[in-house]
Amino acid sequence: MQTLYFAVALFLLLNLSIGMWRIFRGPTDIDRMLASQLFGTTAVAILLLLAAFTEASALRDIALVFALLAAVTAVAFVRRDTQPKQNHAD
Amino acid sequence: MLIDIVAGLLILSGALFFAAGTLGLLRFPDVYTRLHALTKADNLGLGMVVLGLMLQAESLAAAGKLLLIWILVLLAGASVAQLIARRAYQKGIKPWKS
Numbered sequence: 001m002q003t004l005y006f007a008v009a010l011f012l013l014l015n016l017s018i019g020m021w022r023i024f025r026g027p028t029d030i031d032r033m034l035a036s037q038l039f040g041t042t043a044v045a046i047l048l049l050l051a052a053f054t055e056a057s058a059l060r061d062i063a064l065v066f067a068l069l070a071a072v073t074a075v076a077f078v079r080r081d082t083q084p085k086q087n088h089a090d
Numbered sequence: 091m092l093i094d095i096v097a098g099l100l101i102l103s104g105a106l107f108f109a110a111g112t113l114g115l116l117r118f119p120d121v122y123t124r125l126h127a128l129t130k131a132d133n134l135g136l137g138m139v140v141l142g143l144m145l146q147a148e149s150l151a152a153a154g155k156l157l158l159i160w161i162l163v164l165l166a167g168a169s170v171a172q173l174i175a176r177r178a179y180q181k182g183i184k185p186w187k188s
Contacts, residue, residue, distance in 0.1 A: 031121060
């Protein structure tokens with residue numbers, strides 16, 4: 001089982017680096033944000049697999065924080081350019 | 091023994107969904123279709139991996155925490171997909187037509 005955990009974690013990491021291409025290409029910033037959302041979820045999966053692999057259960061808490069932060073990031077991204085202009089003036 | 095095989099299969103199918111999500115993110119033509127590919131990877135990919143790991147978890151509390159992480163990602167993914175799609179539509183990005 002341990003080998004499988006590690007192999008799948010490596011595979012997901014490979015997935016991430018291929019997904020980097022979308023961040024590079026764009027074309028809009030929304031596409032880049034989508035790629036970084038995928039990174040967030042994949043990071044959660046990798047951390048959970050590593051928690052099982054190394055039997056360090058603290059990694060599960062880190063995965064929980066990653067899941068939370070990914071959601072906050074996306075909401076901040078959507079809010080960023082929907083705010084009225086005068087808020088940025090001063 | 092059987093539980094190991096089931097867990098292994100679940101984790102592998104989760105990895106398959108992640109691969110499909112990444113492929114969709116790279117190959118699909120516009121924001122909305124890419125969003126569709128992304129949410130599949132979020133919900134099913136992570137879901138399968140979590141289910142597989144839950145079978146192997148050392149205690150009920152650990153399995154419960156894994157389940158909670160998945161539910162959090164489900165809820166966040168659903169609302170974020172809605173927000174991003176609305177934002178893209180407001181920005182005037184036209185949905186792709188063949």
